[in-house]
Amino acid sequence: MATVLPPPSKRQKTAIAEKAHDQQTIDAIPSDLGSVRVHFYDQSTGRPSGAPVAIPVADATVKNLELLLNTLQGNDASERVPYRFTFGADGQAVDIVNDIYRALLKPGLRTTEDTISLHYTPQAIFRVRAVSRCSASIPGHGEAILATSFASSSSSRLVTGSGDNNARIFDTDTGTPFHTLKGHTGWVLVACWSPDDTTIATGSMDNTVRLWDPQSGQPLGQPLRGHTKWITSLAWEPYHLRRSSTFQRLASSSKDSTVRIWDSVSNRIDLVLSGHKSSVSCLRWGGTGTIYTASHDKTIKLWDSTKGNLISTLTAHAHWVNHLALSTDFVLRTAYHDHTGAIPSTDNEKMAKAKQRFETAATINNTLTERLVTASDDCTIYLWSPPPAPSSHTATIKPVARLLGHQKQVNHVTFSPSGTLIASSSFDNHIKLWNAATGAFLHTLRGHVAAVYMSCFSPDSRLLVSGSKDTTLKVWDTATGKLKEDLPGHRDEVFAVDWSPDGRGVGSGGKDKQVRVWRH
Numbered sequence: 001m002a003t004v005l006p007p008p009s010k011r012q013k014t015a016i017a018e019k020a021h022d023q024q025t026i027d028a029i030p031s032d033l034g035s036v037r038v039h040f041y042d043q044s045t046g047r048p049s050g051a052p053v054a055i056p057v058a059d060a061t062v063k064n065l066e067l068l069l070n071t072l073q074g075n076d077a078s079e080r081v082p083y084r085f086t087f088g089a090d091g092q093a094v095d096i097v098n099d100i101y102r103a104l105l106k107p108g109l110r111t112t113e114d115t116i117s118l119h120y121t122p123q124a125i126f127r128v129r130a131v132s133r134c135s136a137s138i139p140g141h142g143e144a145i146l147a148t149s150f151a152s153s154s155s156s157r158l159v160t161g162s163g164d165n166n167a168r169i170f171d172t173d174t175g176t177p178f179h180t181l182k183g184h185t186g187w188v189l190v191a192c193w194s195p196d197d198t199t200i201a202t203g204s205m206d207n208t209v210r211l212w213d214p215q216s217g218q219p220l221g222q223p224l225r226g227h228t229k230w231i232t233s234l235a236w237e238p239y240h241l242r243r244s245s246t247f248q249r250l251a252s253s254s255k256d257s258t259v260r261i262w263d264s265v266s267n268r269i270d271l272v273l274s275g276h277k278s279s280v281s282c283l284r285w286g287g288t289g290t291i292y293t294a295s296h297d298k299t300i301k302l303w304d305s306t307k308g309n310l311i312s313t314l315t316a317h318a319h320w321v322n323h324l325a326l327s328t329d330f331v332l333r334t335a336y337h338d339h340t341g342a343i344p345s346t347d348n349e350k351m352a353k354a355k356q357r358f359e360t361a362a363t364i365n366n367t368l369t370e371r372l373v374t375a376s377d378d379c380t381i382y383l384w385s386p387p388p389a390p391s392s393h394t395a396t397i398k399p400v401a402r403l404l405g406h407q408k409q410v411n412h413v414t415f416s417p418s419g420t421l422i423a424s425s426s427f428d429n430h431i432k433l434w435n436a437a438t439g440a441f442l443h444t445l446r447g448h449v450a451a452v453y454m455s456c457f458s459p460d461s462r463l464l465v466s467g468s469k470d471t472t473l474k475v476w477d478t479a480t481g482k483l484k485e486d487l488p489g490h491r492d493e494v495f496a497v498d499w500s501p502d503g504r505g506v507g508s509g510g511k512d513k514q515v516r517v518w519r520h
Helices: 010-025 062-072 100-105 329-334 347-362
Strands: 035-042 053-056 083-089 092-095 115-122 133-138 145-150 157-162 167-171 176-181 188-193 200-204 209-212 231-236 249-254 258-263 268-274 280-285 290-295 299-304 310-315 321-326 372-376 381-384 401-403 410-415 421-426 431-435 441-445 452-457 463-468 473-477 483-487 494-499 506-510 515-519
Touching: 035 062, 035 100, 053 062, 062 083, 092 100, 145 188, 145 494, 145 506, 157 188, 157 200, 157 506, 157 515, 167 200, 167 515, 188 231, 200 231, 209 249, 249 280, 258 280, 258 290, 280 321, 290 321, 299 321, 321 329, 329 347, 329 410, 372 410, 381 421, 410 452, 431 463, 452 494, 463 494, 463 506
Parallel strands: 035 115, 231 280, 321 410
Antiparallel strands: 035 053, 083 092, 083 115, 133 515, 145 157, 157 167, 167 176, 188 200, 200 209, 231 249, 249 258, 258 268, 280 290, 290 299, 299 310, 321 372, 372 381, 381 401, 410 421, 421 431, 421 452, 431 441, 452 463, 463 473, 473 483, 494 506, 506 515
């Protein structure tokens, strides 16, 4: 009897339909359109790169634009840099994904009579491969995993916080537990590494913050006591702002409406920032010395980290502010660690490299600017561009853009390491991608069938991983908004996910109590 093939699955049918649709929609660029004048502008400085250049429309592809721009800048073949091109005019931003014809001429945004201004941003020279398999599933925790964080320098160490009152350090190369950090008497809600990887900080439901030695797994001094309710967020002082290589400060936010800044060497309170009227849900320590806090009192406040003074209050949201992110988060987290793996030999060189990386990431139009994005229960997102040093605490800062589209509460927002994209995760089961300069909408990433708790970009900004209540992780292509990899494996909700700064792996944890490490 002949073998009867099973009918195609739903996924196979969808793939066949998409392939057929793509084949039908592929249309050649008309050869009779002549040439178009293109003028290149540097996104960070706003300066033009040479004079406008006439390019045949049929040859105006991204690959040829990259080749032309590298030639204009005098880069050798061995030094060619990949670029991302964006057309911005009339308050809109259009990414040039394939070619100028399909992006601008065919939709009627520009004609061949116009001079097209393209803003270019260098992309990462290295390329991160999409994770596609679970390389390790590590048991150990007795309750749900609530936080995961890779070390700044490598993907071989992962710290997790759990509802079993413990934090754990895992060796992701061997797939084994490395240390158990015991001491908290409540759920460990937050865990993060210092920028130089010498200390781990954890925040708990027992109202305390603890510091740990990642090599021995032993606590560094007594717990930091002062908060009267649980810890909601932690942020280390940026490496280049430290007074010395050994002096490092830590900021913690709490349900008790305050933010405390700790001297991690003496384990004493340095400053207390009080002013919020409800729980402080999230905080960030910016590279210019400003501390940003988001609260359930619907406001975002900016503080001076040296004096503890309130700089400004941002009011726009109509409900709780759940999360905030800075455009420089990635370089502040990794300090002097980069994709080359080269570590400076002296403390002064480390600080200089950390400062140089921050200034490169934060420079827009020759101005040092840290952009801020906030997400709220009012289903909206706001993009802000606070001045680096407001003249007075009464300065009113208005949002750059209001990002609309989510149908339910927005739980998490994050900037890409390149600072060009924003990803927002919502309880409406979707992730949305936005242009980080203008706030323009780019893509809706559809695929999850339950609330999306958080998402994380790859170090090269080309990929995004998301964790959801539907028990899966998904990897997305940020250029096209298409699903790259579907990663089932967890047996319950995925609460926390992190992509290692070196790009080699993804760590995730959730309600099934197991840490999973994903690699290519």
